[in-house]
Amino acid sequence: MRITVTVDGTSYTDDVEPRTLLVHHLREKLGKTGTVVGCDTSNCGACTVHLNGQSVKSCSVLAVQADGGEVTTVEGLARDGQLHPVQQAFRDNHALQCGFCTPGMIMQSIDLLADNPNPDEEAVREGLEGNLCRCTGYQNIVRAVRDAAGHMRPGAGPEAEQVAGGERTTTGVGGDS
Amino acid sequence: MIPAPFDYVAPSTVDEAVRALADAGEDAKVLAGGQSLLPVLRMRLAAPTTVVDLGKIGELKGVRDEGDAVVIGAMTTHYDVQRDPLVHDHALLLARATDTVADPQVRHRGTFGGSLAHADPAGDLLAPALALDAEMVIQGTGGRRTVSAAEFFQDFFTTSLAPEDILVEARVPKHTGWTAHYEKFNRVAQAWSMVAVAATVRAEGGTIAEARIGLTNMASIPVRATAVEQALVGRSADAETIRAAAEHAAEGTSPTVDGNADVEYRQHLAKVLTGRAVEAAMAG
Numbered sequence: 133m134r135i136t137v138t139v140d141g142t143s144y145t146d147d148v149e150p151r152t153l154l155v156h157h158l159r160e161k162l163g164k165t166g167t168v169v170g171c172d173t174s175n176c177g178a179c180t181v182h183l184n185g186q187s188v189k190s191c192s193v194l195a196v197q198a199d200g201g202e203v204t205t206v207e208g209l210a211r212d213g214q215l216h217p218v219q220q221a222f223r224d225n226h227a228l229q230c231g232f233c234t235p236g237m238i239m240q241s242i243d244l245l246a247d248n249p250n251p252d253e254e255a256v257r258e259g260l261e262g263n264l265c266r267c268t269g270y271q272n273i274v275r276a277v278r279d280a281a282g283h284m285r286p287g288a289g290p291e292a293e294q295v296a297g298g299e300r301t302t303t304g305v306g307g308d309s
Numbered sequence: 310m311i312p313a314p315f316d317y318v319a320p321s322t323v324d325e326a327v328r329a330l331a332d333a334g335e336d337a338k339v340l341a342g343g344q345s346l347l348p349v350l351r352m353r354l355a356a357p358t359t360v361v362d363l364g365k366i367g368e369l370k371g372v373r374d375e376g377d378a379v380v381i382g383a384m385t386t387h388y389d390v391q392r393d394p395l396v397h398d399h400a401l402l403l404a405r406a407t408d409t410v411a412d413p414q415v416r417h418r419g420t421f422g423g424s425l426a427h428a429d430p431a432g433d434l435l436a437p438a439l440a441l442d443a444e445m446v447i448q449g450t451g452g453r454r455t456v457s458a459a460e461f462f463q464d465f466f467t468t469s470l471a472p473e474d475i476l477v478e479a480r481v482p483k484h485t486g487w488t489a490h491y492e493k494f495n496r497v498a499q500a501w502s503m504v505a506v507a508a509t510v511r512a513e514g515g516t517i518a519e520a521r522i523g524l525t526n527m528a529s530i531p532v533r534a535t536a537v538e539q540a541l542v543g544r545s546a547d548a549e550t551i552r553a554a555a556e557h558a559a560e561g562t563s564p565t566v567d568g569n570a571d572v573e574y575r576q577h578l579a580k581v582l583t584g585r586a587v588e589a590a591m592a593g
């Protein structure tokens with residue numbers, strides 16, 4: 133079947149077998165290996181991408197279901213060499229060890245911040261319920277998401293505004309920019 | 310793992326979908342949000358020859374007001390049910406239960422109708438549908454028919470849907486002004502209910518005027534806790550009433566045994582969780 137999917141801003145038209153999972157299409161056909169597969173049961177969230185503005189587990193969507201749609205992967209977040217604020221916050225807060233869960237964690241964190249720009253700790257934990265990390269114990273991940281919220285929120289105090297209005301402006305605010 | 314090969318069709322109307330299913334025969338499968346079906350296909354626990362995707366059928370999506378009922382399209386996602394104002398005003402129990410389903414990514418894709426059609430006894434939307442006396446609107450080769458939730462759920466993963474049938478929507482009688490709570494007991498890394506209790510009540514002053522209680526995973530199908538309901542109605546909503554009523558929660562249940570819990574433990578949970586659910590529902 134012929135499908136057209138826009139991935140990280142570029143439109144791709146390909147022939148795929150109906151049984152192809154979106155994650156395999158991204159990795160094997162389009163070379164977007166930043167998105168990884170961590171399980172066979174739709175539990176781990178490592179494969180999370182945004183499809184038409186919402187986070188999904190790309191191992192649990194057929195590529196043909198994404199036909200005509202728009203996908204953002206972790207590879208499409210940085211702008212002009214500047215990390216997305218959530219990527220930067222994961223780095224600043226040591227929110228990864230082996231890094232396998234990180235692409236999914238970051239994509240889901242952006243989704244959660246788009247829904248709730250100022251989440252408390254519990255809201256972050258609930259928002260990341262579908263993402264498993266076997267290394268970090270989640271503490272620094274939660275810290276990173278709340279840190280990113282501070283940088284992304286408009287009017288969140290002078291310091292945050294300065295950062296948001298300064299070097300990180302090109303990375304945009306939330307969503308799938 | 311990847312699924313075994315299959316043919317894929319994505320019709321744009323329910324009529325076409327029913328025809329596609331009938332043409333493809335017994336080995337066809339409906340695809341809704343795919344959050345139960347795709348894991349099954351990936352594990353090769355099923356290998357349909359044809360997959361009929363309902364994702365392009367606009368008439369199956371959304372919630373509408375039909376006088377005395379709220380009608381929820383089968384392809385309405387969990388995410389949209391959670392946020393729908395009609396559901397909040399007239400079927401709050403469904404919104405509360407949907408809040409507890411899976412995780413945000415799964416709720417973006419998974420659908421209300423898919424959950425009911427899948428009929429996993431641990432599924433969280435079955436007991437609320439039963440407690441609210443929802444009716445299922447089904448379309449098959451012989452046209453449309455409506456069946457009650459009580460007739461719809463038949464056994465583990467089994468409903469009254471024939472292979473060429475499509476669940477179109479659920480009509481949920483309005484429970485306007487009722488308060489509700491869904492009390493769920495699950496392991497942290499897995500959202501599936503070991504046992505859960507769906508409770509919705511209408512209070513008049515301090516008295517419980519009406520109550521509906523449904524139990525998740527206490528049998529192969531959702532169970533209505535009528536003895537609990539009877540023990541609540543007409544009484545003042547104090548701790549003693551709730552405690553005494555909750556004692557009836559395990560009556561008529563036949564839970565399964567699995568690695569998480571045996572029968573006795575599940576029946577104990579049903580009572581404890583019923584007490585909590587009713588108390589929280591009364592608190593609003």
Ligand SMILES: Cc1cc2nc3c(=O)[nH]c(=O)nc-3n(C[C@H](O)[C@H](O)[C@H](O)COP(=O)(O)OP(=O)(O)OC[C@H]3O[C@@H](n4cnc5c(N)ncnc54)[C@H](O)[C@@H]3O)c2cc1C
Nearest residue numbers: 339341342343344345346411419420423426432433476500
């Ligand atoms: C990690 C994970 C955790 C989960 N946790 C929970 C949980 O805590 N609680 C819970 O309730 N659920 C949970 N689920 C399941 C989730 O709610 C699914 O969305 C739901 O079970 C199926 O809905 P779906 O739209 O994805 O259906 P699909 O997966 O597309 O379909 C499921 C089945 O129903 C049939 N079907 C679907 N729609 C129709 C229709 N309109 N007419 C006829 N047949 C139809 C399909 O043929 C298939 O057999 C979880 C899923 C995952 C992956």
Ligand code: FES
Nearest residue numbers: 170171176177191
């Ligand atoms: S690989 Fe998709 S959820 Fe684990």
Ligand code: FES
Nearest residue numbers: 229231265266267
């Ligand atoms: S950092 Fe290793 S799994 Fe999360």
